[in-house]
Amino acid sequence: MTVDLNVDSLTVELSGRAIVDAITFDVEPGTVVGLVGPNGSGKSTVLRCVYRALRPSRGVVRVGGADLDALSARDRARRIGALTQNSTGELDFTTEEVVALGRSPHLRGNAPLTAADRALCDEAMRQVGVDHLRGRGVLSLSGGEWQRVLIARALAQQPEVLVLDEPTNHLDLRHQLDLLRLLRSSGLTVLVVLHDLNLAAAACDRLCVLSHGELVASGTPAEVLTESLLSTVFGVRAAIVEHPVDRVPQVLHSLSDHPEGTP
Numbered sequence: 001m002t003v004d005l006n007v008d009s010l011t012v013e014l015s016g017r018a019i020v021d022a023i024t025f026d027v028e029p030g031t032v033v034g035l036v037g038p039n040g041s042g043k044s045t046v047l048r049c050v051y052r053a054l055r056p057s058r059g060v061v062r063v064g065g066a067d068l069d070a071l072s073a074r075d076r077a078r079r080i081g082a083l084t085q086n087s088t089g090e091l092d093f094t095t096e097e098v099v100a101l102g103r104s105p106h107l108r109g110n111a112p113l114t115a116a117d118r119a120l121c122d123e124a125m126r127q128v129g130v131d132h133l134r135g136r137g138v139l140s141l142s143g144g145e146w147q148r149v150l151i152a153r154a155l156a157q158q159p160e161v162l163v164l165d166e167p168t169n170h171l172d173l174r175h176q177l178d179l180l181r182l183l184r185s186s187g188l189t190v191l192v193v194l195h196d197l198n199l200a201a202a203a204c205d206r207l208c209v210l211s212h213g214e215l216v217a218s219g220t221p222a223e224v225l226t227e228s229l230l231s232t233v234f235g236v237r238a239a240i241v242e243h244p245v246d247r248v249p250q251v252l253h254s255l256s257d258h259p260e261g262t263p
């Protein structure tokens with residue numbers, strides 16, 4: 001089932017300071033929304049409220065119209081899949097065992113995986129290209145391989161909403177593109193934090209831009225990614241060009257000093 005995600009007036013106060021301030025946005029069913037913004041702007045904090053590692057000080061998050069606070073922890077785990085930053089594998093499970101953990105919210109008690117559960121895990125491992133690692137202990141995986149195992153676990157969970165915090169970290173270029181293509185074609189409702197604005201523009205239907213805990217722009221990549229926004233929000237001067245094939249905006253950076261008045 002495809003559902004929407006609604007973030008409504010979300011505020012998180014820590015130590016008397018609003019690090020996320022009255023943020024409201026929607027992710028339409030089956031679309032990909034990118035959360036972008038400078039370091040410390042509040043992106044991970046918003047995601048943590050969506051996968052409920054954190055309860056907001058004020059505001060509501062709804063999945064398919066249901067307030068997260070009204071759902072049981074098990075229901076939330078069934079409906080929302082999360083790929084967080086810095087998830088480390090502490091136990092030497094195999095790849096296959098880690099991916100199988102994605103089915104836990106759907107199992108009763110200690111019931112074993114069914115053939116259908118195993119088929120979903122196999123499909124998830126195949127989709128992210130880690131099926132050849134199924135018997136490997138995860139402590140021996142490279143950073144990119146481990147990241148893909150975590151993505152397979154989130155897909156095996158079959159959530160309605162998938163939230164991902166910088167999922168392209170550790171991935172080489174081909175795997176970054178493969179992952180973003182997979183998110184786009186998954187049919188899931190996706191909220192993803194990305195630092196690479198060019199990948200964000202290519203992969204996301206809409207972008208939400210955070211700055212100092214506030215939502216300062218939202219819309220299609222073409223509406224949002226302007227030279228003026230890059231200057232005011234990110235403090236960089238860069239030119240925006242249209243991708244010749246995909247027609248999405250792309251940011252051209254330069255390391256040289258620009259004369260006043262040029263982007």
Ligand SMILES: Nc1ncnc2c1ncn2[C@@H]1O[C@H](COP(=O)(O)OP(=O)(O)OP(=O)(O)O)[C@@H](O)[C@H]1O
Binds near residue numbers: 015037038043
């Ligand atoms: N527990 C906490 N106590 C105090 N401040 C915190 C706490 N957690 C986060 N912050 C602050 O809140 C702000 C937002 O943090 P957050 O991790 O959401 O930013 P971000 O946009 O994801 O950053 P980055 O791009 O660097 O990952 C930062 O200034 C951070 O230092």
